[in-house]
Amino acid sequence: MKKLLLAAAMCAAFPFAFAARIVTLTPDVADVVVELGGAKEIVGREMASTNPALKNVPSIGLFHGLSVEPIAAKKPTLVLGSWMAQPASIYANLNRVGVKAINVAPKDDLNGYAAGIRQIGQLIGKNKEANALADRWLSQVKQMPKTGKRYLISYDGRFVSGRNTAADELIKRAGGVNAAAAIEGMKPMSREAWLAAKPDIILIADRNQKLVGGVQGLTKRPEIAASPAAKKQKIFFLPSNDLFRYGLNTPQVIPKLYQLAQ
Numbered sequence: 001m002k003k004l005l006l007a008a009a010m011c012a013a014f015p016f017a018f019a020a021r022i023v024t025l026t027p028d029v030a031d032v033v034v035e036l037g038g039a040k041e042i043v044g045r046e047m048a049s050t051n052p053a054l055k056n057v058p059s060i061g062l063f064h065g066l067s068v069e070p071i072a073a074k075k076p077t078l079v080l081g082s083w084m085a086q087p088a089s090i091y092a093n094l095n096r097v098g099v100k101a102i103n104v105a106p107k108d109d110l111n112g113y114a115a116g117i118r119q120i121g122q123l124i125g126k127n128k129e130a131n132a133l134a135d136r137w138l139s140q141v142k143q144m145p146k147t148g149k150r151y152l153i154s155y156d157g158r159f160v161s162g163r164n165t166a167a168d169e170l171i172k173r174a175g176g177v178n179a180a181a182a183i184e185g186m187k188p189m190s191r192e193a194w195l196a197a198k199p200d201i202i203l204i205a206d207r208n209q210k211l212v213g214g215v216q217g218l219t220k221r222p223e224i225a226a227s228p229a230a231k232k233q234k235i236f237f238l239p240s241n242d243l244f245r246y247g248l249n250t251p252q253v254i255p256k257l258y259q260l261a262q
Contacts, residue, residue, distance in 0.1 A: 028082050
């Protein structure tokens with residue numbers, strides 16, 4: 001009887017520590033769960049998650065077009081995601097049908113990401129490990145010397161990251177200036193605006209390299225060919241997971257962006 005009572009008490013304290021079935025809605029959260037030792041409990045993950053530990057885990061769709069049915073079909077005990085999950089109502093919709101879903105990082109900022117790490121730890125019974133990871137991550141996110149270089153971070157050569165985005169913060173931390181700061185969030189930018197931006201460095205999501213025709217394809221566009229970035233051969237293709245969100249490797253991404261300005 002004492003053993004049963006102890007087990008019940010432990011389950012109450014750590015509701016997902018036993019026979020957990022976790023679905024991750026966004027790649028940033030998936031990486032944290034894996035880092036905290038929860039890979040074996042993940043029964044469904046979002047398609048953009050590239051963590052090797054999850055390569056055999058079934059997909060529940062892309063983070064920007066999620067629906068309840070494929071997630072609920074995994075019979076999860078816990079669904080975790082961040083601000084990236086769309087539609088934003090997915091959390092409420094899942095909870096409405098009895099699936100516990102939590103947005104651990106509703107804000108797209110550095111402190112929000114660290115807070116998300118801590119909350120994930122609380123939810124999966126890895127509180128100590130998560131607090132240590134969050135503290136270490138925050139301490140490693142450095143401010144690089146200012147270069148004054150103008151960065152333009154674009155998903156596909158059309159949509160660009162303006163102010164109040166992770167890309168905007170990464171540019172600032174790398175010592176640069178966001179050439180698309182006149183735009184709020186991520187939006188398409190006109191050819192005239194591309195020309196006026198005069199970026200010194202252009203970064204495009206590598207998944208769209210073929211779509212835009214590589215550097216040669218981009219520089220066929222007059223507004224890009226006229227930029228300092230094109231003239232100085234400073235157009236690069238980088239992983240979208242590095243450019244458009246915070247992740248466990250953000251402390252390493254920032255100095256890489258800084259080096260591109262040298």
